[in-house]
Amino acid sequence: MAVDEGLKIELGKQGVFVTTIEELYNWGRRSSIWPMQFGLACCAIEMIATTMARYDLARFGSEVFRPSPRQADLMIISGTVTKKMAPQVVRLYNQMAEPRYVIAMGACAISGGPFKQGYNVLKGIDRYIPVDVHIPGCPPRPEALIQAFMTLQKKIDGQALTGEDRPRHLNAEAQGEFPVPVQGEHDLEPTSNPGVWTVPVVIR
């Protein structure tokens, strides 16, 4: 149950802080999203720039990039996912602890981008793992990555801790491990995870 904003401000003036568990919990979740330190292609350069002094992603709580998936909360797919790399990306995602989020950064990560018809490029990482925020761009500017980050924070803030739409880590029945594709004789097998991705309906 949300607290009336006006009442909250009035109480704050009197030195009384009123909140809900949900608000406090989500505030904590969204304010300390530590990304995983790995890059796939040229988008990674923009991601690195985003973390540096000029753009300073640390302002949003992603204070430090963790070099281990065990310590990371956010996976930024920064660049082209080749079919050779895709199993490793899925495996890294499986190794991350809940709660975990994914940002697909740039044209390649969301669809294969300019390399879509190549023999070696995966047509979007969302075929294998659930993606929270997609950012277009080739590569997206650091501002776009910050925008995606803020979108993810808004998404976390809006999540209810109970009910159908509760976060995956509070749902015992939610899928935790995602099948790692096998590198076959002609292509990855399977070519997508039907539990995560189905062919979208194109509206023209």
Add this chain to the structure above:
Amino acid sequence: MDGAGGDSIVKTVEEIKAAIEAAVPGAGVTVVHNGSPSGQHSLRIEPEHAVEVATFLRDDAELALDFLSNVTGVDFLDKEVSEKIKVTRPVTKTVDGLEQTVEETVEETRKHVEPGYLEAVYHLFSVAKKHGPVVLRMRTRNRSDEVELPSLTPIWRSAEFQEREVFDLYGIVFKGHPDLRRLLMWDEFKDHPMRRDYVEPDDYEYEPTPHDKVLARAQAHKAAAAAGEEKA
């Protein structure tokens, strides 16, 4: 690269060919002319003598081709050639009420298949003498079972990864290569994607903005999927 530069040319391709043939007897060098303005002619060498020729090109004091900058592959498909040949053969005819055998010249179309081949192309430069490129080519016998060529990695170390790439994408097997594994694709992969008859997997199920060839492939995929559903 700098063909028009004048002083950058130490020797023309014909002179290099002569030098190779003098140094390596029976090398069998063919000059492949390039008609474009760049005039970058190349030398086709026989695989049997390739290592000797390459060693000569590297160690020759005048040429001193000490730097291999690029290795690539080319795929030539099997070609069906039809040619018209005039054939003279006896024909039985009735001339003036009598049966006679007359020699007659008939035009006949004959078809035969010229086997394709794979080519490895090497671009050599000389850092010491500041000239190049000298382009070397080697051909395999065919593009199915006799696809072996000698590796030039023992002569120029920089060929190692590039020959691996050519092996991966074209399927040329380099004999004498120290570590011939796939480079870009995974080990279990069976195809050679840069070959002209490579059939890519039919993964055109979602094309939001198709055009040209992609549109055709997406429509073909849709038709095939619909036909599959009807059967099931």
